[in-house]
Amino acid sequence: MGEPSGMTTIEVRGLTKRCGPQTVVDDLSFTVEPGHVTGFLGPNGAGKSTTMRMILGLTPPTSGSVRVGGREYGRLPVPLTEVGALLDAGALHPARRAADHLLAIALSNGIRRDRVGEVLQMVGLEKAARRRAGEFSLGMRQRLGIAGALLGDPRILIFDEPVNGLDPEGIRWIRGLMRSLAAEGRAVLCSSHLMSEMARTADHLIVIGRGRLLADTGMREFVRAARDEAAVLVRAAEPDALAGRLTAAGGAVRAGGDRSLLVSGLHAAEIGRLAASHGIALSELTPQTPSLEDVFMEMTRDHVDYEAAGHGGAERKGAAA
Template sequence: MTRIDVQGLTKRYGPDTVVDDLSFTVEPGQVTGFLGPNGAGKSTTMKMIMGLAAPTRGSVTIGGRGYRDLPVPLTEVGALLDAGAVHGSRKAYDHLLSLAVSNGLSRGQVGEVLARTGLEGVAGKRVGGFSLGMRQRLGIAATLLGDPQVLIFDEPVNGLDPEGIRWIRDFMRSLAREGRAVLVSSHLMSEMAQTADHLVVIGRGRVIADTGMSEFLQTNGVSSVLVRTLEPGAFARRLTAAGATVRDGRESSLVVSGMTSEDIGRLAVYHGVALSELAPQRASLEDVFMELTKDSLEYEGATAA
């Protein structure tokens, strides 16, 4: 089984360190989500994995070898780093055929990947007329030409409609079930929560977290309790006095942390406060990600007054 090994990877451009002593592995049989704020070094790391940028220090191997040492790279690793990197006047079939022929692959592979990505009906159409979703599918088809065991996707769902996002999510999961190692970067936290088995989170070029999805949420997620009452302001003061942290939620609800739902219920009974809702909640992947990376943001928007 083939995996990606990143060891002590560092990349500097002049005085700027973009990737700083990065180490992680992408294991076969699972989708690894590669997350980080803008400027964290995700795209640079992916370029170094693919041999498009030389590391200042450290190493990256795919199945124990560097990308440049792979005899037929497309049969070992497929990567979609830019869905727009295809000539618009070329037909979809011809684009894939040129890739297959240049890598010593059979014409039959072209038909197979077109079928698997749902592009058979547009194989004879020029790519310039494709929607963004169709271009993404074509890029994914190209990554599969050599039936590689390692697949890398950089922001594959950007700009897609819900149907396209769902298709790509299910497709990534199916590739992992086949025993392939799948590395995916994305800014859509809700999508990563449904797609990734494992997470590698980086900030300012360094690893912040490298763990399974459930462990990541359990370790970093802060539980809260949603509370509704006819007297939210008064009960919020009671909760704060008892040591809880309270913030306003939607529709006049209270979001309480630092106190269990049982303790909140007892406090309400003691003070004769009627509760219409008392619901424990877990932090979402987006909530945990934002909290974990808040000190690693390159740019931060102003908060509205």
């Protein structure tokens, strides 16, 4: 692309936001690189939306700094041509027609008029251009918000929960769009609660909990590390005897369903050899493969602000961000 990497990155350094006694974002540092879809993950109240608002200059940080395209957002000459963002799909006038909504944004940013038709076509709303935004479904408003983010053909894109309200076709479309934008060398930061989608879309992950950084790593490395430590499901003719042998060999053993054992700290081959050496017959020896959701839930288990207490149970409430 011929551009310095700093012109297409988001750089967050020591970012902190306090609201009274509550620390919403706590000394957060990370970089969003060009050519990647970076998934921004965390439980409700983790500080994701607050961080995105600070990146875009909408919320002032208590301390720390953010650079987008090498500058503070407020110092960008024409922000929309460098950074496009969708934070709230409902942030539009319901009586304004879709094309007019985009035209107002374009004219205020010095963007040519015919770009409106181009982005409406990109997001599949060209036939709804004259419809009023108040008539749109949530999914259509999401598409309109994404069209607004794309108006200036920016090198950096920020999307907060962009798949909300989209049907399966729409989810597949936004997945392909984000990956194609990254393939063009753009930096894409996307938050989502749909772990299955992040697993198929993102190639890098930033995970935060209670405003603190928990992980900053590639998607493959994130899941691979968990797989290396994954449990092995074991069914044996003498489970109690095997459990004792496995524990003595350094494994961690817990009970599974139907008298099975879940063993961590030992590989399947080691478990099989140990059982054979003690004459214990095995009927199943299956390494468990954790999903992104499994790894995320385990990592953020101690960082949730709302936790269900079972079917119909109460919730534990903590600090909201």
